[in-house]
Structure formats: C-alpha cells, structure tokens
Amino acid sequence: MVLDPKSSFHISTSSGVPIYRQIMDQVKIHIVSGRLKGEDFLPSVRQVAKEIEVNPMTVSKAYSLLESAGVIETVRGQGMRVKFSAEPGADLKDRQEEVLPFVKEMIKKAKQLSLTKEEILDAIRSRWED
Amino acid sequence: MMNSPMIECLNVKKGFGKRNILNGLSLSVPKGSVLGLLGKNGAGKTTLIKLLVGLLKADSGSISVLGESPWRFSEGAKERFGYVPQREKLYPWLTVRQLIEYAGSFYRHWNETLVEQLIRQWRLNEQERIGVLSEGEAQKVAIILALAHEPELLILDEPVASLDPLARREFLKTILHSVADRQCTVFFSTHITSDLERAADHVVLINEGAVSFCGELDELKEQVKRVRIMAGDVTVEQLQMKGVLACEHTDGGVVLTLKDQQGDALQKLEQQFGQAMHVENLNLEEIFLELSR
Numbered sequence: 001m002v003l004d005p006k007s008s009f010h011i012s013t014s015s016g017v018p019i020y021r022q023i024m025d026q027v028k029i030h031i032v033s034g035r036l037k038g039e040d041f042l043p044s045v046r047q048v049a050k051e052i053e054v055n056p057m058t059v060s061k062a063y064s065l066l067e068s069a070g071v072i073e074t075v076r077g078q079g080m081r082v083k084f085s086a087e088p089g090a091d092l093k094d095r096q097e098e099v100l101p102f103v104k105e106m107i108k109k110a111k112q113l114s115l116t117k118e119e120i121l122d123a124i125r126s127r128w129e130d
Numbered sequence: 131m132m133n134s135p136m137i138e139c140l141n142v143k144k145g146f147g148k149r150n151i152l153n154g155l156s157l158s159v160p161k162g163s164v165l166g167l168l169g170k171n172g173a174g175k176t177t178l179i180k181l182l183v184g185l186l187k188a189d190s191g192s193i194s195v196l197g198e199s200p201w202r203f204s205e206g207a208k209e210r211f212g213y214v215p216q217r218e219k220l221y222p223w224l225t226v227r228q229l230i231e232y233a234g235s236f237y238r239h240w241n242e243t244l245v246e247q248l249i250r251q252w253r254l255n256e257q258e259r260i261g262v263l264s265e266g267e268a269q270k271v272a273i274i275l276a277l278a279h280e281p282e283l284l285i286l287d288e289p290v291a292s293l294d295p296l297a298r299r300e301f302l303k304t305i306l307h308s309v310a311d312r313q314c315t316v317f318f319s320t321h322i323t324s325d326l327e328r329a330a331d332h333v334v335l336i337n338e339g340a341v342s343f344c345g346e347l348d349e350l351k352e353q354v355k356r357v358r359i360m361a362g363d364v365t366v367e368q369l370q371m372k373g374v375l376a377c378e379h380t381d382g383g384v385v386l387t388l389k390d391q392q393g394d395a396l397q398k399l400e401q402q403f404g405q406a407m408h409v410e411n412l413n414l415e416e417i418f419l420e421l422s423r
Contacts, residue, residue, distance in 0.1 A: 013324055013413070014324065014327075015411065016410065016413045016416070018347075020348060049309075049310045050303075053302065053306055054328055054329070055309065055328070055329055056309055056310045058348075108405045112360075112405070
C-alpha cells in the first residue's frame with residue numbers, strides 16, 4: 001500500500017511544532033497503528049511536498065531523520081520503505097508511547113486543578129464510548 | 131552535493147544621504163532553499179533586495195548572486211533569475227497579453243503553458259490594460275512575468291502583500307512546485323509569517339540594517355521557547371537564566387521567553403518546578419515579535 005499524502009499528513013502551521021517533526025510523528029503513528037506495514041513504501045518527497053504544500057527540504061529532513069532512527073530505509077531507485085523490523089503493529093508499548101505526551105499533559109492539568117486519580121479516570125471512562 | 135551559495139552577502143553597507151540603511155549585513159542562501167526575509171518596516175528589506183537584483187549599488191562589502199556581482203550582471207545571469215518588485219505598474223497603456231508578449235520576447239525560454247495556466251487560475255483578463263488593474267491584479271501579472279522564464283532564482287519583494295488569501299495560497303503552491311520540480315531557489319520578503327511556516331526552510335531576520343538571525347526555520351523554532359512557571363513567589367532574578375528575551379511577572383508566577391538554552395538548562399528548571407512549569411513552542415509570528423522588541 002502506498003500512503004496518500006493528502007489524507008495521511010495533517011500539518012498545523014500555527015502550533016509551533018516544526019513541520020518536519022509533525023511529519024515524523026505522523027509516519028510513526030501510521031506504522032504503530034498498522035496503517036503502514038513493513039516494506040510499504042512512503043510517498044516520494046516531491047509528492048508529499050506538493051500535496052501537503054510544504055517545502056521539499058522539510059519533507060526530506062523528516063525522512064532522513066526517520067532513516068537514521070532506523071524506522072525507514074532507502075531502496076535505491078525506488079524510494080523510502082518502512083523497515084520490516086520497525087513494524088510494531090500490535091506492540092502495545094509503542095502505541096502507548098504515542099499517547100504519552102498527552103497523558104503527561106492531562107496529569108499535569110489534573111493536578112493543577114487538584115483532581116484525584118480516580119476523578120480523572122472517571123472523566124475518561126464516561127467519555128470513552130463516545 | 132554541496133553547491134556554492136546562490137546568494138552571498140558579506141558585510142554589506144548601504145546608506146542614503148546621512149541615513150544608514152544596511153550596516154554590515156552578511157548572509158548566505160544555499161541552492162534549492164526557500165528563504166523568507168523578515169524585518170520591521172524600515173529595517174532595510176527592500177534596500178537589500180534592490181542590491182541583490184542590481185538596482186542599487188552597495189557602498190561597501192561584497193554581494194554575489196548566481197556567482198556574479200549584481201551591479202555588473204551579465205545577460206546570462208539576468209536570464210537565470212526572476213524578480214517581483216514591491217510595487218509595479220509598468221507600461222499602463224499595454225494590455226496584459228501585450229505586456230506578457232513583450233516581456234517574453236527578452237527571454238530564450240518562456241513557459242507559455244504556465245503563463246496560461248496562471249492567467250486562468252487567477253482570472254485575469256488578457257485584454258485589460260495594465261493601467262486599470264487593481265493592485266492585486268497588477269501583482270499577479272508581475273508574478274507571472276517573473277515565473278514564466280522558469281528561473282533558477284526568484285527574488286520577490288512582498289509578492290503577496292496585495293493578494294487575497296486564495297491567490298496567496300495558489301502563489302505559494304506554484305512556488306513550491308517550482309522548488310520540488312526544478313530545485314528553484316526562492317528569496318522573498320513578507321510580513322505574513324504563516325506563509326513562511328509552510329513554504330520556507332530558511333529565515334533571515336533583519337533588524338536595523340543587520341542580520342539578527344540567518345538559518346533554518348526549524349532551528350529558530352527550537353531555539354526560542356516560552357516557559358511558564360506557575361509558582362507564585364518566583365522571580366526571574368532568582369532563576370538566573372541566560373538568554374531571556376522577555377519576561378512577565380503575573381499573579382500566578384512568571385512567563386519567560388528564552389533563546390538558545392544550552393544543554394540541560396530546561397531540564398534543570400523542570401526538576402526544580404515539576405508540574406508548575408510548562409514549556410511552549412512558539413510559532414514564527416510570536417518568535418518574530420519577541421526578537422524584534
């Protein structure tokens with residue numbers, strides 16, 4: 001499967017998070033969620049840059065950082081491919097890792113508001129099914 | 131693959147009468163980059179751009195654009211760049227079509243398909259005379275003229291100032307396509323920082339005629355952070371932080387804008403204040419405001 005850049009990457013320019021980081025994070029999320037599997041190809045730098053309207057250098061920076069992190073690899077003449085070993089698919093730990101920043105943020109807020117653990121878990125439970 | 135820079139300025143000075151505009155400005159633009167030039171009104175952006183295209187001569191220092199001195203550009207070099215001035219109403223008696231044909235006759239390479247595509251996209255009437263166009267329409271024509279010969283280097287002075295948001299987005303898209311397909315280098319000044327967030331990889335901030343930052347946009351964003359410490363009694367003096375751009379004491383604590391935090395300075399703060407501390411990323415507009423105080 002090849003990812004469609006337009007529907008796969010959502011870039012926010014006002015968040016202050018560098019765009020290459022947003023691309024890296026979103027590639028990782030697609031891998032962790034199983035949407036991208038080992039040996040799947042990523043869309044080319046040019047394609048992504050044009051579709052999501054960002055600078056090609058930004059996309060290639062995200063890709064090369066993902067490559068040095070061992071998440072994807074270059075296949076000569078064909079592009080960037082998700083590494084087989086990088087496929088965590090069902091790995092609970094990796095998926096939890098992705099929500100960790102939000103969890104931390106929530107805990108911080110909860111403590112500021114002096115909510116207890118039980119109270120914050122209740123809030124999660126009551127909204128989980130929505 | 132390291133190429134020599136497309137633009138290089140070394141210690142450039144330029145003044146008009148007694149007023150110094152550029153006071154020893156240096157910068158370098160690598161090939162294939164999209165560089166956004168930011169600065170307050172009167173910071174020297176237009177003067178710099180006019181020096182880069184050879185419309186003004188520097189008082190001292192050296193400027194190299196496409197490997198040549200702009201003041202003595204060869205004809206070859208002139209074909210390799212495109213320029214959109216801040217305000218242009220050339221030849222008011224010509225129609226849009228006539229002006230395009232006239233400009234096109236100076237170039238060996240002219241992409242008529244691109245011209246027609248942009249004219250359609252921007253709903254320009256080719257039979258209209260230049261003199262009666264609105265500012266926005268005139269700017270669109272100027273952009274088309276600068277893009278049509280598919281130059282290696284585009285130098286644009288507030289190219290989108292008079293464009294509506296839709297036209298601006300289309301303009302940026304066209305620019306990004308030229309960059310992706312032809313590795314075009316783009317140097318443009320603007321006040322619309324959100325456009326730069328998407329399109330630019332490099333930023334230059336100029337302040338009072340000198341460069342206050344020149345480098346990657348991402349690097350700038352990683353350098354500048356806002357830290358909120360919500361511990362009532364804390365003051366900025368106690369923290370003894372370096373690189374404080376701004377600080378504000380509020381009821382609940384202190385809000386700092388920090389630049390260039392070395393190593394573990396932020397982690398140390400985090401250890402000290404834990405959950406009372408909050409680090410925020412800033413977008414380019416906020417960074418620009420903080421740096422040009």
